[in-house]
Structures are given as C-alpha cells and as structure tokens.
Amino acid sequence: MKYAWLLLLVWSALFGAEVVEVGERFQHSQSCKACHLQIVQEWEDSWHAKSHYENDEYLRASIDYVSRKTRKSLNAVKVECATCHNPRISVTQTGMDYEIMAVMELDKGSKVNKALKSDAISEGINCVVCHNIEMIHDEADTSKRGINRVEWTKSGTMAGPYPDAKSPYHKTQQRDFMSTNPDKLCFVCHANDRSSEGFVFTDMQSEFVAGDKKCVDCHMSPKKIGVAATLKLDNGKSKQREIREHSFAGAHTQTLWRDALSLDLKQEGKDLLLTISNPQPHNIPSGFGAREILIELSYKKGAEALEIKTISLTNQYISKRGKATIPHLAESSTKDATIPAQGKKALKVANVIGATSVDVTLYYRLVNDEVRTMLELKEPIWSEKSFITSGSMKLK
Ligand code: HEC
Numbered sequence: 001m002k003y004a005w006l007l008l009l010v011w012s013a014l015f016g017a018e019v020v021e022v023g024e025r026f027q028h029s030q031s032c033k034a035c036h037l038q039i040v041q042e043w044e045d046s047w048h049a050k051s052h053y054e055n056d057e058y059l060r061a062s063i064d065y066v067s068r069k070t071r072k073s074l075n076a077v078k079v080e081c082a083t084c085h086n087p088r089i090s091v092t093q094t095g096m097d098y099e100i101m102a103v104m105e106l107d108k109g110s111k112v113n114k115a116l117k118s119d120a121i122s123e124g125i126n127c128v129v130c131h132n133i134e135m136i137h138d139e140a141d142t143s144k145r146g147i148n149r150v151e152w153t154k155s156g157t158m159a160g161p162y163p164d165a166k167s168p169y170h171k172t173q174q175r176d177f178m179s180t181n182p183d184k185l186c187f188v189c190h191a192n193d194r195s196s197e198g199f200v201f202t203d204m205q206s207e208f209v210a211g212d213k214k215c216v217d218c219h220m221s222p223k224k225i226g227v228a229a230t231l232k233l234d235n236g237k238s239k240q241r242e243i244r245e246h247s248f249a250g251a252h253t254q255t256l257w258r259d260a261l262s263l264d265l266k267q268e269g270k271d272l273l274l275t276i277s278n279p280q281p282h283n284i285p286s287g288f289g290a291r292e293i294l295i296e297l298s299y300k301k302g303a304e305a306l307e308i309k310t311i312s313l314t315n316q317y318i319s320k321r322g323k324a325t326i327p328h329l330a331e332s333s334t335k336d337a338t339i340p341a342q343g344k345k346a347l348k349v350a351n352v353i354g355a356t357s358v359d360v361t362l363y364y365r366l367v368n369d370e371v372r373t374m375l376e377l378k379e380p381i382w383s384e385k386s387f388i389t390s391g392s393m394k395l396k
C-alpha cells in the first residue's frame with residue numbers, strides 16, 4: 001500500500017504539466033489597463049473572463065454534479081477542469097493521496113486548496129493564458145489539451161503578433177499562433193473535449209473546414225487600423241497597428257445568432273420539407289455539449305392559429321449505466337443532431353390537416369431541457385431562446 005502511494009506520487013511528478021508561476025505584476029488584467037485599456041475592457045465582457053467556478057453557473061453546477069456522481073472530491077474535479085478553464089493553476093493533478101486527505105478533512109492548508117483559492121486563476125482565460133504561451137505541442141496526442149499542450153514563457157514575456165514590438169513594462173516576442181496561424185491557439189482548448197469515459201462530445205478541430213476565415217476573423221474581429229498600446233512611444237504618438245477586437249463573442253451573445261443558419265421550405269405532398277443550411281466553417285450547434293436548436297412550426301388556417309409544433313435538435317447523453325446524464329459523464333450520445341460545417345440538414349414534417357400556411361422559426365438555446373433540469377440551472381440565460389431565422393409558406 002505504501003509503495004502504491006509512492007508510485008502515484010512519482011507518476012504525478014513525471015506526467016503533470018509544467019507550471020510556471022506568473023509574477024504579481026502580470027497576473028491580472030488590471031495591470032495591463034494603463035497601456036491596453038480598450039483590449040482589457042473588451043475581454044472583460046467575454047465569457048473567457050467568466051471561466052471560473054465562481055463566475056459561471058453552468059460550469060459550477062457541472063463540476064458539482066461530476067463530483068457527486070463520481071464520488072471524487074470537489075477540488076479534484078475542479079483541478080481536472082482547470083486544464084482548459086483555469087490554465088494558470090499551480091497544481092495540475094491530484095491523486096489518491098489528496099482524495100484521502102480530503103475525506104479526512106486534512107486538506108485545508110494543502111497545495112491543492114491554495115491553488116484553487118488563488119487570485120491568479122480568478123480571471124479564467126485571461127491575458128497571461130494566451131500571451132504567455134512559449135510553444136504549442138501540435139504533435140501531441142489529440143487528447144492532450146489546455147495546459148497539457150503548451151509550454152509557458154518566462155513570467156513577463158508576452159507572445160504577440162508583432163516582430164518589432166517594444167514595451168517598457170514587459171518583454172515581447174512574436175509567435176506564429178498570434179499572427180499567421182491563430183487557429184492553432186484556439187484548438188489548444190476548443191477541441192477534443194471528452195468525458196470521464198473517454199467519449200469525445202465536442203471536437204471543433206476535426207469538424208472545422210479550413211478556408212479563408214480563421215476563428216479570430218469571426219470571434220475577435222477582422223483586422224483594422226488602431227493602436228495596440230496607448231503608450232506614446234513614436235515621437236510622442238502611439239504607434240499605428242493592425243489590431244483585432246478582444247470580444248471573443250459567441251454562443252452567449254444573442255444578437256450574433258441572427259442569420260447564423262439559413263432555412264429553405266418546400267411542400268412535398270402532405271409533408272413540409274425543411275432544409276437548414278450552415279454556412280459557418282464549424283458545426284452548429286457545436287462547442288459545448290447539450291446546446292440546442294429549436295424549430296417552431298406555427299400552422300394557420302387563414303388568420304386562425306391551428307397548432308404549434310416544436311422540434312428540438314440536440315444530443316442526449318447516456319452514462320455507462322444507460323441513464324441520461326451530462327456530457328462530462330457520458331459514455332455515448334444519441335445520433336449527432338448538429339448541422340454540419342458548410343453543410344445541410346433536411347427534415348420532413350407532416351402538415352397539419354386543414355392548415356393553409358405555416359410560419360417556421362429557428363432558435364438557439366445554450367442548454368437543453370434535460371441537462372438544465374438535471375443541473376437545476378436557475379439563471380434565465382440558459383433557457384432563453386436566441387432568434388436565428390424564420391420563413392413562411394402557403395400550403396396547398
Ligand atoms: C483567448 C486568447 C487571448 C486572450 C485571453 C487575450 N488575447 Fe490578446 N491577442 C490574442 C490574439 C490571437 C491576438 C492576435 C490578433 C491578430 O492580430 O491577429 C492578440 C493580440 C493582442 C495584442 C496586439 C494588438 C491586437 O489587437 O492585435 C495585444 C496588445 C493584446 N493581445 C493584449 C491582450 C491583453 C491585455 C489581454 C487581457 C485583457 C489579452 N490580450 C487577452 C489572443 C488573446
């Protein structure tokens with residue numbers, strides 16, 4: 001027994017991701033404001049900034065649920081999820097030794113507890129996550145993500161897009177994943193998200209259709225002229241640069257869903273043929289599991305409403321015991337319900353007898369009914385419907 005523990009300890013030391021401590025001066029976005037105010041404010045509104053147990057209800061409820069169902073300590077699960085959600089954490093793995101301490105409530109002053117409480121991770125995916133990457137191990141196994149896929153720069157060195165940037169506050173260095181190949185940076189985390197059973201429930205990397213647009217073109221902004229730093233360096237002026245917005249806007253921003261998909265309607269005898277096309281280079285829904293598309297069909301006879309049908313496109317996640325569960329505990333899921341990248345999905349729906357017209361509306365929802373109920377999510381954003389597109393047709 002003693003030796004088994006020893007083995008575990010040695011194993012953690014060998015395979016845990018390398019940690020580089022971030023100096024106090026660089027830990028928080030607050031210290032970048034003096035010269036990069038605009039960027040900090042844009043990032044603050046993004047969900048990258050909310051990626052922490054305390055700041056995202058859905059993340060918190062999922063972590064609680066995984067801990068309860070797997071009987072692992074809450075902190076061990078938090079450390080696991082930190083791999084991508086809080087990558088500047090100072091403890092990257094926990095073992096049986098920690099589980100025993102946690103059960104005996106001897107973990108109060110432990111490294112794990114300190115790491116999780118630390119201010120250094122409270123900002124989630126902040127400046128010193130993306131800009132302190134020295135290199136990305138693209139050759140690594142596809143399952144290795146987040147902290148297991150990167151090496152960090154020395155504290156105080158910022159990787160960025162420019163070969164000639166000079167700053168009095170920090171060192172700078174250019175990296176390809178900040179300039180020519182930024183998709184590589186996004187795929188450090190936005191790929192191969194898998195459950196405790198090894199089931200991959202999201203993989204943006206394998207479904208992505210590479211074209212002329214990169215992730216940053218749509219989820220930051222197209223390049224535009226502006227200043228990267230407001231500090232006046234060039235003869236009393238700030239340097240003009242090509243920059244992008246740090247908005248990272250996505251699924252939580254309702255206005256972005258408008259026209260993200262398109263809809264085509266046709267009558268085929270007693271059926272309505274509904275074709276949904278996805279012009280985006282990745283599947284929709286994609287991203288996190290349990291996202292949903294709702295199709296509402298409202299049938300009318302003249303001006304009189306006859307019937308409303310609702311169809312849900314979402315996946316159901318099944319545990320190894322064959323029960324409904326959340327993506328992170330799934331062994332499998334029902335058939336993929338997403339609309340493929342730059343592809344289509346066609347559905348046939350029987351018309352309501354007597355109807356003379358139908359209005360069809362597509363909506364998006366962050367969490368489907370099943371998972372929302374399981375996790376008892378309270379905040380309205382998880383169930384709100386974002387409008388995507390609509391269409392109408394006269395029926396014969
Ligand atoms: C999710 C990753 C990510 C995070 C988090 C992030 N950045 Fe960036 N940042 C990028 C990428 C990618 C670029 C390169 C954009 C380009 O020019 O194509 C960039 C560019 C920059 C630039 C150069 C100017 C520009 O807009 O291109 C500065 C300065 C910068 N970031 C500062 C910050 C600061 C300060 C924070 C924290 C508030 C931050 N970044 C957070 C990914 C990130």
Ligand code: HEC
Pocket residue numbers: 025026027028029031032033034035036127128131158159160161162163164165166167168169170172173174227228229231233239241
């Ligand atoms: C005292 C001012 C100042 C502070 C504070 C500051 N920076 Fe900078 N930063 C600059 C200047 C100046 C540049 C160069 C701008 C240029 O060349 O256009 C720069 C450039 C950058 C770049 C681009 C580097 C490249 O090679 O492309 C990044 C990334 C960056 N800063 C991140 C940060 C982060 C993160 C923080 C906070 C931890 C921070 N900066 C704090 C002044 C500052």
Ligand code: HEC
Pocket residue numbers: 047048050051052056059084085087125129130146182185186187188189190215216219220248249250251252253
């Ligand atoms: C270190 C891991 C990591 C990296 C690198 C990363 N992301 Fe993220 N990203 C996340 C996590 C985790 C979330 C979910 C946060 C949450 O909702 O709590 C997220 C959320 C998002 C969202 C969803 C926002 C919303 O409102 O739904 C978008 C869009 C996004 N990231 C784009 C990008 C782009 C573009 C890049 C590359 C420039 C990138 N990310 C790099 C981990 C990462």
Ligand code: HEC
Pocket residue numbers: 183186187190204208213214215216217218219249250251252253256257260280281282283284285286287288291
């Ligand atoms: C041509 C523009 C475009 C490109 C390129 C693009 N996306 Fe998207 N993405 C969208 C649109 C539109 C949506 C749906 C509305 C929204 O969430 O912004 C979306 C949604 C998302 C979502 C939420 C998905 C969901 O179903 O919940 C994530 C996460 C995301 N994108 C990440 C990425 C990453 C990572 C890349 C690069 C591999 C990328 N996107 C490339 C346009 C794009």
Ligand code: HEC
Pocket residue numbers: 047056058059060062063066077080081082083084085145146189190191192193194250251286287288328366
């Ligand atoms: C491989 C990296 C990775 C790991 C490890 C990871 N996540 Fe995530 N997670 C992401 C990314 C990227 C997103 C954003 C996807 C999107 O918005 O569509 C995300 C989003 C989420 C969301 C949705 C948040 C929201 O606001 O909608 C939840 C919930 C979540 N993760 C839970 C967890 C839990 C629980 C764990 C640990 C058991 C975990 N994640 C581990 C990458 C990861």
